[in-house]
Amino acid sequence: xxxxxxxxxxxDEAVFFETYAKEYQVELxxxxxxxxxxxxLLAKGxxxxxxxxxxxxxxxxxVWSEVGVKHIxxxxxxxxxxxxAAAQRYGMAVSNVTYSTGSVADYTVMLILMVLRRMKxxxxxxxGMDYSLAGxxxxxxxxxxxxxxGTGKIGMHVMRNLSGFxxxxxxxxxxENEDAKRYGTYCSLEEVxxxxxxxxxxxxxxxxxxxxxxxxxxxxxxxxVILINTAxxxxxxxPVLIDALERGKVAGAALxxxxxxxxxxxxxxxxxxxxHREMSILKDMPNVLMLPHMAFYTENAVSDMVEHxxxxxxxxxxxxxx
Numbered sequence: 001x002x003x004x005x006x007x008x009x010x011x012d013e014a015v016f017f018e019t020y021a022k023e024y025q026v027e028l029x030x031x032x033x034x035x036x037x038x039x040x041l042l043a044k045g046x047x048x049x050x051x052x053x054x055x056x057x058x059x060x061x062x063v064w065s066e067v068g069v070k071h072i073x074x075x076x077x078x079x080x081x082x083x084x085a086a087a088q089r090y091g092m093a094v095s096n097v098t099y100s101t102g103s104v105a106d107y108t109v110m111l112i113l114m115v116l117r118r119m120k121x122x123x124x125x126x127x128g129m130d131y132s133l134a135g136x137x138x139x140x141x142x143x144x145x146x147x148x149x150g151t152g153k154i155g156m157h158v159m160r161n162l163s164g165f166x167x168x169x170x171x172x173x174x175x176e177n178e179d180a181k182r183y184g185t186y187c188s189l190e191e192v193x194x195x196x197x198x199x200x201x202x203x204x205x206x207x208x209x210x211x212x213x214x215x216x217x218x219x220x221x222x223x224x225v226i227l228i229n230t231a232x233x234x235x236x237x238x239p240v241l242i243d244a245l246e247r248g249k250v251a252g253a254a255l256x257x258x259x260x261x262x263x264x265x266x267x268x269x270x271x272x273x274x275x276h277r278e279m280s281i282l283k284d285m286p287n288v289l290m291l292p293h294m295a296f297y298t299e300n301a302v303s304d305m306v307e308h309x310x311x312x313x314x315x316x317x318x319x320x321x322x
Contacts, residue, residue: 003313004029004043004069005050016306023307024314034263035060043069048313050075051082053293055262058086065090073097073312075305077296078232080205081262084321093318098153099296099304105157107295108200108230111254112162114289115226116141116198118252121286139197142166147196149173149189149212150231151180155202159183170195174208193217198226205232215240224251230295233259238278245285254289255282265293 005017008030021028031042034054040063043049048071049064056072061083064072071093074082079096087094114120117138125132144167148155151173159169159180169184172192180186189212192199199221203209213227213236227250229236238259244250258279274280283290296305312319 001025001314002027002029002046003048003050003310004031004046006031006033006035006039007052007054008032012302013306016303017310020307020310024310026310026314037063040064041067043067047071048073050309050313052076053078053081053262053265056082058083061086061090061092065092071095071313071316071318073309075309078205079320080232080234082320087321092321093316094321095309095312095317095319097305097308097312099302099308100298100300101153101157103298103301104154104202104230104295105161107256108154108158108202108228109161111228111230111256111289111291112146112198112200112226113141115228115252115254115287116144118287120289124286144168144197145170145195147171147192147199148180148184148202149192149199150202150204151177152202154230156180158200158202190217190220193220194222196225197222198228200228201231201235203231203235205234209235211235211237213237213241218244218249221249223249225249226251227253227255229254230256233257233261238282242278242281245282245288252287253282254291256291256295257293258282258290261293 003026005028017028029046031039033039035051040060043064044067046069049069050073053076072082072087073095075097077096082094084094118136122136142165146162146167146169148159148171151171156177156179160183162169163183170192171180171184171186172189176186260276264274264276279290282288
């Protein structure tokens with residue numbers, strides 16, 4: 001069996017692809033570029049293609065289908081970058097992966113602590129030899145109520161991590177997790193917004209989570225609330241968040257994801273204009289950590305992503321469509 005691997009990264013994924021290609025007895029076609037009309041035919045003769053978070057359009061899917069590809073496997077948990085309706089029309093299976101929940105869960109706790117302790121400002125000031133204290137006083141996590149929106153595997157892991165800090169935990173999810181009740185209390189989304197000093201989001205991108213944080217919901221939150229998003233950018237209405245940060249309703253934020261990031265990560269733009277105005281504004285705010293969708297990025301997680309992507313194609317496991 002042959003699998004075309006787009007966005008093949010030599011610096012981190014290659015060793016895992018080599019290992020699991022041998023284990024699953026498949027031949028890999030490494031393609032270092034993003035899928036495009038110019039390289040779509042490189043997948044000819046392959047059973048499946050492995051992709052990441054780049055636009056997988058109907059144009060690409062149609063050609064892949066014509067050259068024999070039967071499966072699109074994204075090496076990500078999210079799959080909103082894949083045109084699922086087109087995949088279904090062309091009889092294409094689509095699968096996503098799971099990976100070590102500790103990657104995102106640990107990162108989330110790090111972000112919460114960094115915002116609470118004003119680490120962005122402290123680090124920037126220290127770089128310039130400014131070791132003064134004014135404006136750098138932080139808060140202790142154990143004194144706070146933290147709301148967890150979404151208690152799937154990652155959200156549950158976040159709650160378990162936070163339970164050791166002595167903070168009060170409240171959570172909401174359409175499907176309550178019995179294990180989560182060991183660490184916190186379930187309530188409605190509105191109650192989580194009203195009660196929490198810090199709110200962290202761990203929901204998929206869907207109609208129910210779209211702009212969950214909006215002008216109305218922000219007004220129900222505590223003054224000085226802190227928002228953490230390692231889920232999907234569409235959860236937060238970005239211009240509304242910027243306004244709330246500017247007027248102090250939201251005291252701080254840590255954003256590993258942002259709306260309209262698709263196709264932006266993971267490039268090097270230090271000598272270019274990235275073309276994302278809201279991201280540029282957020283990046284320059286002293287009370288905002290604007291990060292490049294890195295919460296997942298650990299050796300364990302990358303290994304899981306590569307193995308599961310190959311395994312889904314080999315096993316014919318279209319766990320999203322097909």
